[in-house]
Amino acid sequence: MNALLDPESAVLAGVAFAFGLVVGSFLNVVIHRVPRGESVVSPRSRCPDCGHAIGALENVPIVSWIVLRGRCRGCGARISLRYPTVEALTGVAFAAIAVSNGAVPATVALCVFAALLIAAAGIDFDHQWIPDEVSLGGLVAGLVGSGAVAWLDGADVRAALTASAVGAGVGFFSLWSVGFFHARLSVALGRTFPHWPGEGESPPSFPSLDWWTWFPGMGFGDVKLAAMIGAFLGPRGVIEAIVLSAVAGLVLGVAWMAWRRDASAPFGFGPALALGAIAAAVLPSWLSVPW
Numbered sequence: 001m002n003a004l005l006d007p008e009s010a011v012l013a014g015v016a017f018a019f020g021l022v023v024g025s026f027l028n029v030v031i032h033r034v035p036r037g038e039s040v041v042s043p044r045s046r047c048p049d050c051g052h053a054i055g056a057l058e059n060v061p062i063v064s065w066i067v068l069r070g071r072c073r074g075c076g077a078r079i080s081l082r083y084p085t086v087e088a089l090t091g092v093a094f095a096a097i098a099v100s101n102g103a104v105p106a107t108v109a110l111c112v113f114a115a116l117l118i119a120a121a122g123i124d125f126d127h128q129w130i131p132d133e134v135s136l137g138g139l140v141a142g143l144v145g146s147g148a149v150a151w152l153d154g155a156d157v158r159a160a161l162t163a164s165a166v167g168a169g170v171g172f173f174s175l176w177s178v179g180f181f182h183a184r185l186s187v188a189l190g191r192t193f194p195h196w197p198g199e200g201e202s203p204p205s206f207p208s209l210d211w212w213t214w215f216p217g218m219g220f221g222d223v224k225l226a227a228m229i230g231a232f233l234g235p236r237g238v239i240e241a242i243v244l245s246a247v248a249g250l251v252l253g254v255a256w257m258a259w260r261r262d263a264s265a266p267f268g269f270g271p272a273l274a275l276g277a278i279a280a281a282v283l284p285s286w287l288s289v290p291w
């Protein structure tokens with residue numbers, strides 16, 4: 001953590017944090033609109049209660065929320081604390097990525113990665129579902145980004161693309177096997193998932209595609225998100241991310257149950273995967289393998 005003391009890192013962290021706040025503000029729009037199939041570009045944001053159009057000065061990340069004391073300027077309706085929270089989380093994630101990686105092309109790619117993960121986590125938190133635009137779009141961004149970073153660094157582009165594709169495969173199959181065997185084992189043990197899609201339906205028959213993707217208890221969106229994580233982090237990074245996600249899932253899951261006081265409150269694995277993946281992008285690598 002000494003890096004924070006040198007002035008160059010402090011400036012880099014500050015710039016990344018400010019940029020993260022602005023991106024976080026946009027992610028709030030993405031989290032709200034993408035699951036509803038709405039455009040993230042237009043129309044401009046309005047208060048859901050009174051329709052008051054939110055002006056530029058009311059849209060300054062974090063600051064506006066504090067100045068307005070979390071209330072709409074038009075009607076005084078409460079503005080959720082989640083808006084400044086998403087902005088702050090994005091700012092902190094960008095700053096941490098910038099400090100741990102330095103002013104290099106990989107930092108830009110990893111900030112895009114963090115933004116995709118925060119969008120996925122927010123949507124999964126609200127809907128227990130992750131849109132393909134984020135997970136599969138992110139998978140493509142991870143492949144292209146890995147190649148572009150290697151090219152800008154003068155490194156081996158083909159090796160980077162291979163690592164990205166293999167990472168996507170490792171992420172996909174790791175989570176797929178967890179979901180697949182968890183679902184079969186749960187059914188065999190007679191467990192039910194009252195809040196989850198797929199509950200109450202009989203398992204699909206063998207040769208169909210549904211048979212392979214039938215996961216009550218864990219969404220197939222998590223599997224696609226793990227593939228995206230692998231495309232950005234490569235095979236070693238995605239394994240580190242999944243291990244960290246399991247720890248994050250335990251902590252977030254217990255916190256969620258304590259807060260809701262309900263052990264059956266639905267909680268997607270997406271936020272845990274996102275947290276684990278951002279941690280893997282920031283923390284030094286600890287898995288000592290050559291890839």
Ligand SMILES: [Zn+2]
Pocket residue numbers: 047048049050051052072073074075076077
């Ligand atoms: Zn209002």
